[in-house]
Amino acid sequence: MSKRVVIVGGGIVGMATAWYCQQQGQQVTLVDRGPAHRDGCSFGNAGMIVPSHFIPLAAPGMIRLGLKWMLDPESPFYIRPRLSWELLRWLWCFRGACKESRVREAAPLLRDLHLASRRCFEELQTELEGGFGLVQRGLLMLCRDEHVWQEEIETSERARQLGLPARVLDPTALAEIDPNIEMDVRGAIHYPDDCHLSPNRLMLALQEKLSSRGCTFHWETECQGFRNQGNHITAVVTNKGEIEADEFLICGGIWSPEMTEHLNLKLPMQAGKGYSVMLDQPPELPELCSILTEARVAVTPMGSALRFAGTMEIAGVDSSITQSRVNGIVRSIQQYFPKFTETIFKECQPWVGLRPCSPDGLPYLGRPAIWENLIISTGHAMMGISLAMISGKIAAEIVDRQPTTIKPLHLLAPDRYG
Numbered sequence: 001m002s003k004r005v006v007i008v009g010g011g012i013v014g015m016a017t018a019w020y021c022q023q024q025g026q027q028v029t030l031v032d033r034g035p036a037h038r039d040g041c042s043f044g045n046a047g048m049i050v051p052s053h054f055i056p057l058a059a060p061g062m063i064r065l066g067l068k069w070m071l072d073p074e075s076p077f078y079i080r081p082r083l084s085w086e087l088l089r090w091l092w093c094f095r096g097a098c099k100e101s102r103v104r105e106a107a108p109l110l111r112d113l114h115l116a117s118r119r120c121f122e123e124l125q126t127e128l129e130g131g132f133g134l135v136q137r138g139l140l141m142l143c144r145d146e147h148v149w150q151e152e153i154e155t156s157e158r159a160r161q162l163g164l165p166a167r168v169l170d171p172t173a174l175a176e177i178d179p180n181i182e183m184d185v186r187g188a189i190h191y192p193d194d195c196h197l198s199p200n201r202l203m204l205a206l207q208e209k210l211s212s213r214g215c216t217f218h219w220e221t222e223c224q225g226f227r228n229q230g231n232h233i234t235a236v237v238t239n240k241g242e243i244e245a246d247e248f249l250i251c252g253g254i255w256s257p258e259m260t261e262h263l264n265l266k267l268p269m270q271a272g273k274g275y276s277v278m279l280d281q282p283p284e285l286p287e288l289c290s291i292l293t294e295a296r297v298a299v300t301p302m303g304s305a306l307r308f309a310g311t312m313e314i315a316g317v318d319s320s321i322t323q324s325r326v327n328g329i330v331r332s333i334q335q336y337f338p339k340f341t342e343t344i345f346k347e348c349q350p351w352v353g354l355r356p357c358s359p360d361g362l363p364y365l366g367r368p369a370i371w372e373n374l375i376i377s378t379g380h381a382m383m384g385i386s387l388a389m390i391s392g393k394i395a396a397e398i399v400d401r402q403p404t405t406i407k408p409l410h411l412l413a414p415d416r417y418g
C-alpha cells in the first residue's frame with residue numbers, strides 16, 4: 001500500500017530519496033526552507049562520482065597532516081579553534097576513527113556504495129531528458145611530489161586489491177589520455193570507474209522530473225519540530241503548519257542535527273566549508289576530471305566550462321568566504337596546469353558550500369532505534385553527490401521495509417554515537 005512520505009531537505013540526498021520513494025509508488029512530499037532553484041551545497045560542488053574514494057576522511061595520518069596544514073592560511077584543511085562542546089566531541093570521535101582497522105572495515109562498504117550509486121546515475125541519465133552531463137572517462141589523481149606520488153601508487157595497489165581498476169601513468173601516458181591540457185606533474189593514477197557530472201543540471205533536472213511525476217514540494221517551509229505518539233512520529237511541524245505522514249526522512253545536510261535534536265537524537269556533525277570557482281572560457285579544457293593531489297583541489301569540466309573546488313574548513317555553520325583559502329586554490333592550479341595563471345581567475349566569484357561531515361567520514365543512513373518511522377540520511381561529507389543515488393535507493397527500501405540493496409549497514413547506523 002502506498003505510504004505518505006515526508007522528506008525534509010531538498011539537497012541532492014533529499015532529491016535522490018524522493019526519486020526512489022516515488023518510484024516505489026509512495027506519495028512523496030519534500031520540504032525545504034530554501035526557495036526552489038536555490039544554490040546550496042548540492043549545486044556548486046565538483047560533481048564527481050568516486051569509487052576511488054574508498055578511504056574515509058578519518059584515516060591514519062590525517063591528524064598529523066591536519067596539524068601541519070593548520071599553520072598555513074592557504075592550506076586546504078583548517079579547523080578554526082573555538083570553545084564548542086560539539087566540536088570537541090566531534091574531534092574526539094574523529095581521532096577515534098582514524099585507525100587502520102576502521103578504514104579496512106569501511107573500504108569495501110564505501111566501494112560497494114559508490115559503484116552501486118554509479119549504476120544508479122547511469123540509469124537516471126536515461127530517464128532525465130537532456131541528462132546532466134554524465135561523463136564516464138575516469139578520474140586522474142595528479143601528483144607533483146615524488147613522495148606523494150609513491151603514496152598514491154600504494155593507494156592504487158590497495159584499490160586493485162578491492163577490485164577497482166587503477167592505472168599508474170607517467171607524464172607521457174598521461175598526455176596521451178588527456179591531450180587537451182598541458183600538465184606539469186610527476187605522474188598520475190587513472191581510476192577509470194570514476195565519473196563526473198554537472199551538479200547544477202542534475203539538481204534542476206531531478207526537481208523538474210519529480211514535480212512532473214507528482215512529488216509535492218513545499219519550498220520556504222522550515223521544519224521546526226515533530227509531533228509524536230509514543231515512538232511513532234505523526235507529523236512534521238513547520239512554520240507553515242503541520243504535515244502528517246506515515247514515514248519521515250531527515251536529509252537536511254549540515255542542519256540535520258538541529259532537527260534530530262527535537263527527537264532526542266544526537267548526530268555529531270561539523271560543517272566542512274569548501275569553495276569553488278568556475279571558468280566559463282578556460283584557456284584549455286581537459287576531458288577528464290582530476291584531483292590536484294597535494295593541493296586537494298578537484299577539477300571538473302562541465303560542458304565548455306571548468307570548475308575548481310577545494311578546501312575543508314571546519315569553522316562552524318558559517319558561509320562567509322575566507323579569501324586566503326580561495327587564493328590557495330587559485331594559486332595551486334598553475335603549478336599543475338601552467339596555462340592557468342592567477343589573472344584569469346580575477347573575475348571569478350567564489351561559491352561556498354557546507355559539507356555535512358560526520359566524525360568517521362561515513363554517512364548516517366538508516367532508522368534510529370528509538371523512532372519506528374524515522375529515517376536519517378545525511379553526513380555524506382565530500383561524497384554527497386557520489387553516494388546520493390544509492391543512499392536514496394536504500395532509504396526508499398527501508399521505507400518499504402524491504403531488504404536493502406547493500407548490507408550490512410551497521411557502520412552507517414544513525415545512532416552509532418549514542
Ligand SMILES: Cc1cc2nc3c(=O)[nH]c(=O)nc-3n(C[C@H](O)[C@H](O)[C@H](O)COP(=O)(O)OP(=O)(O)OC[C@H]3O[C@@H](n4cnc5c(N)ncnc54)[C@H](O)[C@@H]3O)c2cc1C
Pocket residue numbers: 008009010011012013014031032033034040041042043044045046047048049221222223224251252253254255256259272273274275276298309310352353354355356378379380381382383384385386387
Ligand atoms: C567545494 C565542494 C566540492 C564538493 N565536491 C563533491 C564531489 O565532487 N563529489 C561528491 O560526491 N560530493 C562533493 N561535495 C559534497 C556534496 O556537495 C555534499 O555532500 C552534498 O551536497 C550534501 O547534500 P545534502 O543533500 O546532504 O545537503 P544539502 O545540499 O546541504 O541540502 C540540505 C537541505 O536541507 C534543507 N534544510 C536544512 N534544515 C532545514 C529545515 N529545518 N527545514 C527545512 N529544510 C531544511 C536546506 O535548505 C538544504 O536545501 C562537495 C562539496 C563542496 C563544498
